[in-house]
Amino acid sequence: MHPWNQGIFDSLRSRTARLPHALLLHGARGTGKLALAEHIAQFLLCEAGDPGGKPCGACDGCRWFAAGSHPDFRRLEPEALAPEPIEPEEGEPGAKRGKPSIEIKIEQVRELAAFLNVGSHRGRFRVALVHPAEDMNANAANALLKGLEEPPAGAVFLLVSHRPARLLPTIRSRCVALPVSIPPRETALQWLLGQGVKDAARWLAYAGGAPLLALDYAARADVLDRLLKQPAPATDRDQVGTLAEALQKQALDRAFSAFGLTPKYQTGVPATDKRHARAWLAFAREMGRHRLLSRHPLNPKLFSAQMLQERPET
Ligand SMILES: [Zn+2]
Known part of the structure; x- marks a missing residue:
């Protein structure tokens, strides 16, 4: 425990x-x-x-x-x-x-x-x-x-x-x-540091404050880093959910920044103009739905390429 x-x-x-x-x-x-x-x-x-x-x-x-x-x-x-x-x-x-x-x-x-x-x-x-x-x-x-x-x-x-x-x-x-709720940030950070996690604050943010999720992300830091820098279509089923999640969190961060708020997930996306906030929010919702569907996508490559195409152009 x-x-x-x-x-x-x-x-x-x-x-x-x-x-x-x-x-x-x-x-x-x-x-x-x-x-x-x-x-x-x-x-x-x-x-x-x-x-x-x-x-x-x-x-x-x-x-x-x-x-x-x-x-x-x-x-x-x-x-x-x-x-x-x-x-x-x-x-x-x-x-x-x-x-x-x-x-x-x-x-x-x-x-x-x-x-x-x-x-x-x-x-x-x-x-x-x-x-x-x-x-x-x-x-x-x-x-x-x-x-x-x-x-x-x-x-x-x-x-x-x-x-x-x-x-x-x-x-x-x-x-x-x-x-069972998300623990206070300081408690979670202390625990992650105790586990020897690098960039604990960043992965905790990406995990929305859930420490075990942050631990899991930190263990896959290379893959996630690459994906966040340059989202690319998934080649296998397991990656589809990861991609949808990355796209969703990036879109939310863009919307946060458009509203003048701190990007909650620290995905490193550029600031977005206020005019585009709605489009990014709509896209984030869509990605949330895809995350649920990603356990049964018909063709991982096609499904994820489609997600990337849906991204607002701004
Ligand atoms: Zn006993």
């Missing part, structure tokens, strides 16, 4: 006696929601009895959790996010596997239900972490809703979401919301 989320954890810990059976951790990308959820999960599974307000790190529960093998913990996420893609079994040449899914599917939720309905192995909680919860497809969401409506005793659901508005309202209403 990251230091800026300690307060949220402490406020929750003080009420573990009456812990809600479902929490929805939501907030911007890169604020450490997932790490906070994992910390809560480990705390619930720790068998040392709250020594000093955090999981002890040494008991069986903590060690299994750290090894990813705790029998009372399940993590639901899209296959595409899983650390190691599942390979077809040996001797099954016919086993065709498509791309790993970007959705959480109903089979995963059914498996989870079966797990939750079996008693706890360690006599404590059984914890299910769903991340990102908005990646559940409609069937999966409806199946999860059943579990939330009639939770088995001792089951705790931790839902993590960057886009809670995309969840079923009935799912949202069954969870206690736990907002």
Whole structure:
């Protein structure tokens, strides 16, 4: 867990006696929601009895959790996010596997239900972490809703979401919301410096203040620098979203400067005349839409070339 989320954890810990059976951790990308959820999960599974307000790190529960093998913990996420893609079994040449899914599917939720309905192995909680919860497809969401409506005793659901508005309202209403916000700039900067990040202030600005995002950008500084200096069509799918994001943030910075404000994302674009502010804002909105679409572009090269063409000429 990251230091800026300690307060949220402490406020929750003080009420573990009456812990809600479902929490929805939501907030911007890169604020450490997932790490906070994992910390809560480990705390619930720790068998040392709250020594000093955090999981002890040494008991069986903590060690299994750290090894990813705790029998009372399940993590639901899209296959595409899983650390190691599942390979077809040996001797099954016919086993065709498509791309790993970007959705959480109903089979995963059914498996989870079966797990939750079996008693706890360690006599404590059984914890299910769903991340990102908005990646559940409609069937999966409806199946999860059943579990939330009639939770088995001792089951705790931790839902993590960057886009809670995309969840079923009935799912949202069954969870206690736990907002995770962007930390104060100084806190984030200190943390980034502690991670040895170069140009921390710049990448933090580009990340809109989200420290983990800034860390990720700093690790890709060369690529992003090149892209920001000279946006070029993407050659593969993964680059399309990166390009749309760069174009969106540059357009917003131009609009900020046109209105006489400091460019928020520090993309280094030239100042823009006030007359063109609207055109850049409209383009930024369009790029925001493309960022959402960029997971399924038909042809990455064509799609990104089109984005570049749409840019206002000023
Ligand atoms: Zn422990």
